[in-house]
Amino acid sequence: MLTRDSVQEMKLAHRVLAEFGYIVPKVQRGYAGQTLYVNLSTRHIEARPVTDEMKRIFIGGKGFGLWRLWHAVSGKTKWDDPENEIVLASGPIGGTTMYPGTGKSLVVTISPLTHIVVDSNVGGYFGPLLKFAGWDALEVQGKAERDVVIVIDGDSGRVTVEEAPAEPVDTHPLVEVLTEMYAKDEADRRNVSVVSTGQGAAHTRIGCLNVSWYDQRRGTARVKQAGRGGIGTVLRDKRVKGIVVRWTGVKADSNDPAELTRIRKVGQRINKEIIDLDDSQNKMRRVGTAHLVEIMNDYDLLPVHNYRFGSHPDAHRIDSTVWDKMFTQGIPDGCFYGCTMACSKGVDHYQVKTGPYAGECVTVDGPEYETVAGVGSNLGIFDPEPILELNFYCDTYGIDSISYGTLTAFIMECFEAGLLDLDKTGGLDLRFGNSQAAIELLHQMAEGRGFGQIAGMGVRAMKDYFVEHFGADRAFVESIGMENKGMEYSEYVTKESLAQQGGYGMTNKGAQHDEAWLIFMDMVNNQIPTFEDKAEALHYFPMWRTWFGLNGLCKLPWNDIEPADNALTDEPAKVPEHVHNYVELFSAITGWEVTKEDLITMSERVYNFQRVFNLKLGFGTRESDRIPYRSQGPVTVEEYESRQERYDKQLREKLGLDPVGLSTAEKAAALRRYREDQYQKLCDAVYKRRGWNSNGIPTVEKLRELGIDFPDVVALVTAHS
Numbered sequence: 001m002l003t004r005d006s007v008q009e010m011k012l013a014h015r016v017l018a019e020f021g022y023i024v025p026k027v028q029r030g031y032a033g034q035t036l037y038v039n040l041s042t043r044h045i046e047a048r049p050v051t052d053e054m055k056r057i058f059i060g061g062k063g064f065g066l067w068r069l070w071h072a073v074s075g076k077t078k079w080d081d082p083e084n085e086i087v088l089a090s091g092p093i094g095g096t097t098m099y100p101g102t103g104k105s106l107v108v109t110i111s112p113l114t115h116i117v118v119d120s121n122v123g124g125y126f127g128p129l130l131k132f133a134g135w136d137a138l139e140v141q142g143k144a145e146r147d148v149v150i151v152i153d154g155d156s157g158r159v160t161v162e163e164a165p166a167e168p169v170d171t172h173p174l175v176e177v178l179t180e181m182y183a184k185d186e187a188d189r190r191n192v193s194v195v196s197t198g199q200g201a202a203h204t205r206i207g208c209l210n211v212s213w214y215d216q217r218r219g220t221a222r223v224k225q226a227g228r229g230g231i232g233t234v235l236r237d238k239r240v241k242g243i244v245v246r247w248t249g250v251k252a253d254s255n256d257p258a259e260l261t262r263i264r265k266v267g268q269r270i271n272k273e274i275i276d277l278d279d280s281q282n283k284m285r286r287v288g289t290a291h292l293v294e295i296m297n298d299y300d301l302l303p304v305h306n307y308r309f310g311s312h313p314d315a316h317r318i319d320s321t322v323w324d325k326m327f328t329q330g331i332p333d334g335c336f337y338g339c340t341m342a343c344s345k346g347v348d349h350y351q352v353k354t355g356p357y358a359g360e361c362v363t364v365d366g367p368e369y370e371t372v373a374g375v376g377s378n379l380g381i382f383d384p385e386p387i388l389e390l391n392f393y394c395d396t397y398g399i400d401s402i403s404y405g406t407l408t409a410f411i412m413e414c415f416e417a418g419l420l421d422l423d424k425t426g427g428l429d430l431r432f433g434n435s436q437a438a439i440e441l442l443h444q445m446a447e448g449r450g451f452g453q454i455a456g457m458g459v460r461a462m463k464d465y466f467v468e469h470f471g472a473d474r475a476f477v478e479s480i481g482m483e484n485k486g487m488e489y490s491e492y493v494t495k496e497s498l499a500q501q502g503g504y505g506m507t508n509k510g511a512q513h514d515e516a517w518l519i520f521m522d523m524v525n526n527q528i529p530t531f532e533d534k535a536e537a538l539h540y541f542p543m544w545r546t547w548f549g550l551n552g553l554c555k556l557p558w559n560d561i562e563p564a565d566n567a568l569t570d571e572p573a574k575v576p577e578h579v580h581n582y583v584e585l586f587s588a589i590t591g592w593e594v595t596k597e598d599l600i601t602m603s604e605r606v607y608n609f610q611r612v613f614n615l616k617l618g619f620g621t622r623e624s625d626r627i628p629y630r631s632q633g634p635v636t637v638e639e640y641e642s643r644q645e646r647y648d649k650q651l652r653e654k655l656g657l658d659p660v661g662l663s664t665a666e667k668a669a670a671l672r673r674y675r676e677d678q679y680q681k682l683c684d685a686v687y688k689r690r691g692w693n694s695n696g697i698p699t700v701e702k703l704r705e706l707g708i709d710f711p712d713v714v715a716l717v718t719a720h721s
Contacts, residue, residue, distance in 0.1 A: 002173070007180045010166040017148065018161040020045035024134040024154055030092030030255050030589045031055060035068065036135040038150055038161065040238055041082050041142030045159055050136050057707060059550040060091030062119040063606040064137045065108030066613060069117065072141060075616045079112040079230070080237050082142045088126065088195065088243075089137035092590050094552020095128030097252050098267035099585060100274065101554030103128055103336020105211055111229035111509070112205040113403075113458050114486035116614045116624075118229030118509045119549060123335035123344065124211030125193035126245055127552050129154070132254050133247040144239035151182060154247035164241050170198040171210045172362060172396040174242055175221045179214060182244050189214040194221070195243040197232035200397030203448030204456030206407070206488075207232025208400040213335055215363075222346065222365050224335050227400040228512050229487055230458075236398070250337060258591035266581040274340045274561050282560050287320040287327065288343040289369040294319040296373070301493045301519060303378040305432050306409035307482055307630050308639050310493040314382035318372055322384055341557050353389055355443050357396070367391045373491035374405025379412060380432030389439055397446040404445075406488035407459045408438055410481050419472045426450045459483040479629040484511035485619070494631045497523040499534040502682050505627040506538065506696075508610045514555070515542040521573050535685035544574070546603035551586070558582075605706045608691075608698045612713050615697060615720055622696040625683060633668075633675045640668045647671055697721060 018038075025032055034047045050064075058067045065087035072085045087108045096102040105127030111118035130138060133154025140150065149164045168174050175194045183189040194212040201207025209232050210223035226232075257263055278285050293315060296302035300310035316322075328348040335344040347364045367387055375390040376382065394401040408430070414420045415430045422429065428437045428444075428451055444452025454465060459481045466472035482489040487510025494500040500523070503516035518537055521527045528537045548555045563577045570576070579596050587593050614620030633647075634640040640647055641664055648659040651667060655674050659667050687694060691702035697720055703709040 002176055002180065004180065007177055010164075010177060011181050013164075013166040014149075015163040016160050017144075017163055018043035018045055020159040022047060022134060022157045022159070024157045026256065027132060027254060028256050029258055029591050031060070032131050032134050032136045034135060035064065035089075035137040035139060036152065036159065037139045037141070038159070039142040040140065040144040040148065040161065040240070043161060045161070057605055058609075059602050059606070060136060061089050061094070061104075061106040061552055062108055062546075062549040064089045065106055065119065066117065066606065066610055068137060068139050069108055069110070070609075070613060070616075072139070073110065075618065077110060077617075079110045079115065079234060084110045084234065085139050085141045086231065086234055086238070087137055087139050088130065089552075090127030090131045091550055091552035092255070093585055095131055095250065096255055096257075096263065096585070096589065097250065097338035098263050099557075099581075100270065100334075100339040100341045101336075101557040102552060103339065104548070104552045104554050105130075105226070106549050106552070107209060107226045107231050109229075109231050109234045110617070111231070111486070112233045113230045113460070114510050116485065116509065116617050116619050117610060118231065118487070119610075120209070120226035120228045120231055121514065121549055121554075122209065122211045122226035123213075123224035123554065125213040125336060126195055126211045126243075128250065128336065129191070129193050129245045129247040132250060133245055138243070140238065140240065140243070143237065147239050147241045149178065149241050150243045152243070152245045153182070154245065167241055169202075169241060170396045171196045171223060171398060172357075172392075174198075175210070175212045175223060178242050178244050179212065179221045182246055188248070189221070190216060191248045192244060192246050195235075196223075196241065196398070197235050198396055198398030198446070200394075200399035200446035201232035202236040203453070204399060204445050205230045205233050205458050205461070206400045206403035206456065207234075207236060207398045208394075209235060210395060210398065217329065218346075218348065218363060220363055222335075222344075222363060223395060224344070224365070225395065225400070227402055229509060230400075232398040232400075255589055257589040259588040262584055262588035266584045270557060270561075270578070270581060271340045273563055274557070277564060278341075278561050281562065283320070284341055284343040284556065284560055285333075287324050288345040288366075290320040290323040290345070290367065290372060292369040293372055293377075296369075296492065299524060300496070303373055303409070303491050303493050305380055306378060306413040306480060307489070307493055308413070308636070309642060310495070312377060312382065315377060317382040318376050318384055318387060323367065323372075326384065339554075341554075341561070343556060347388060350388055350392065352392060353385075354439055355393060362392060364388050364392045365395060370491050371401040371405070374402050375408075375438070378405050378409040378491060379435075379438055381435045381438065383435060386435035386439060390442060393439070393442055393446070397442070399442070399446065402490050403458065403488040404442065405491070406482050407455060407462065408441060410459050410462065411441075411455060413480055414466060414472070414477070417476070419466060419470060419477070424451070424470060458486065459488050460486040476635075479635045482511070482628055482630060484627050485509065485624055487511050489631065492517075492519060494519065495633055498678055498682055499528055499537055501627060501631055501679055502534065502538050502686055503542075504631060505625045505679070506683065506686055507542070508607065508614060511627070515545055517541075527573065531681055531685040534682060535689040538686045539689045540574070540600065543600045543603040543607060546607050547582070547599050550602060550606060601706070605708050608702060608706055609708050609713070611692075611696075611698055612703075612717060616716055620697065621720070622683060622687075622694070625696055627679070629672060629676065632679060633671055637664045637668065640664050640671075693721060695720075
């Protein structure tokens with residue numbers, strides 16, 4: 001039982017290892033004007049200035065993260081080297097309480113999964129509170145000798161690194177302890193945000209970060225996840241238990257905007273739209289992203305059995321109608337002040353069934369769509385109880401639920417295909433639908449024992465391991481192992497959307513849908529039929545979504561709610577009214593008058609810089625953009641025959657091939673040759689549109705056009721061209 005006395009006992013065990021005092025600057029036009037650097041190895045802390053060049057070229061958020069990381073590492077730096085950094089930042093719009101979705105933090109590091117730069121976007125209060133406490137970004141470099149917490153107190157102007165031997169490691173108890181420890185009183189808890197992970201991050205390469213906010217109505221600290229790419233694994237490798245920020249007094253004008261009334265105007269407009277229209281559109285305020293389960297199932301896009309299939313007759317057992325009955329707070333339920341989208345759902349009083357916290361009643365944050373699909377349908381689990389169990393333990397262990405779901409689905413298919421057996425898995429009967437085995441695997445991964453040690457390496461490493469140690473067929477595991485650049489796929493079936501295949505394959509960081517989600521434009525609405533159309537979409541939407549990551553924004557208020565007349569506009573997929581809102585927001589906060597074209601240019605600079613950063617680390621070419629065939633078409637006979645009418649029709653209409661008399665294997669092989677060729681042609685078109693050469697490398701001319709032709713960047717590109 002957590003008490004103030006027990007928390008104080010833990011606090012007394014702290015020893016201050018490093019301390020830094022500072023005068024808290026007033027935020028001006030969205031910027032604090034400095035970033036905080038903490039080196040855990042040398043125990044050095046310093047303030048670093050934010051230059052006009054940084055603001056002009058890199059804007060904020062992940063742009064600042066990339067710039068700071070670029071100067072911290074060399075081309076030989078590995079994810080677990082001391083010089084690797086974790087950089088956390090908000091952005092100039094972050095913390096704006098009059099507009100929804102402005103509470104995001106962006107996290108940047110070198111990934112243990114992909115060995116390139118990864119960035120992840122996460123809710124909670126940390127990013128805005130960090131900025132208002134005086135810092136546009138936090139860089140954490142080096143490694144501590146023992147477990148520490150980093151504490152940034154913006155009220156007192158004090159930063160400390162404190163040895164923290166007594167606190168638990170796992171997120172749900174740790175966040176409660178640190179919130180209580182650093183809040184002055186109960187009312188002050190809302191002014192504290194904690195970054196944490198868990199024991200699973202230390203024993204796998206798929207560790208996530210959890211970012212907290214204090215839910216006053218529930219009376220508990222809740223968390224959102226920077227899930228992708230193993231960022232939590234990097235944090236635990238640095239021996240950081242938690243990062244705490246405290247700041248009192250968030251107000252409407254905390255960003256010191258140039259024109260407050262201009263922000264208020266666009267904020268009032270979209271807030272009214274959300275309140276009036278959401279219930280008839282996506283019901284984000286009622287069920288959050290869980291509404292996607294039935295939509296994806298209806299359009300044959302819901303991953304089932306390692307993405308073999310796109311729908312299942314039992315999907316209704318885990319769709320939003322089920323979660324609607326289990327979610328326990330209602331509206332509002334947002335992860336930052338003033339967000340009328342209020343999509344941050346949770347289940348209270350869930351009694352944990354297994355593992356070290358069995359019997360405890362906890363609040364489970366979510367589940368979000370990605371978790372329902374990843375640990376549910378993709379594993380053949382159509383029961384909400386084990387999904388909640390897996391959701392809770394992924395979060396508290398600090399394990400990315402998307403990567404966990406996708407890698408476990410891969411394992412299950414390998415088990416059912418005979419590549420694995422009970423002897424190889426240590427007795428785990430890892431067949432689709434076996435929720436008990438899936439939960440036990442998660443515990444093993446978190447504790448670094450048994451078959452969980454192998455699973456925790458991720459899909460890419462498992463493919464090599466299965467080939468080398470179990471004699472698996474390389475071609476088969478490469479075809480069904482759903483990863484790109486080493487990052488596991490998020491939860492959408494892309495077989496019938498070439499554009500979305502490109503949206504996964506030609507990302508900078510790996511198979512994550514937050515750069516481009518084009519399935520409906522491409523597959524359902526047929527809005528981008530040609531290679532040129534698809535290439536244009538794969539230029540615009542990744543740049544547009546990148547912009548949210550530069551400014552500390554959530555993308556959901558952009559297109560998960562739309563104006564009533566949006567379908568009548570020239571470009572409904574872009575939601576023009578909301579694009580205009582963001583032009584107004586940026587201009588009104590920073591005082592820089594911009595156009596919608598300027599927003600894309602901002603992102604192009606950072607996006608191309610990140611591509612070159614991958615090149616610096618030994619990747620970033622066409623080879624890195626290859627994708628597993630399972631995301632392009634049917635790998636197995638069973639897959640082909642499950643949609644035989646569809647695929648036979650495509651052979652006739654697209655290939656001019658009569659399928660009559662051909663075996664299923666022959667038909668599948670012909671379709672595969674065609675689809676793989678289509679993907680390569682798409683790469684050609686996208687590279688051309690982005691200003692890259694045929695090997696997927698930005699040209700020097702493109703770098704000059706964007707104003708990122710720094711000497712070291714040009715030299716790197718020139719050496720690889």
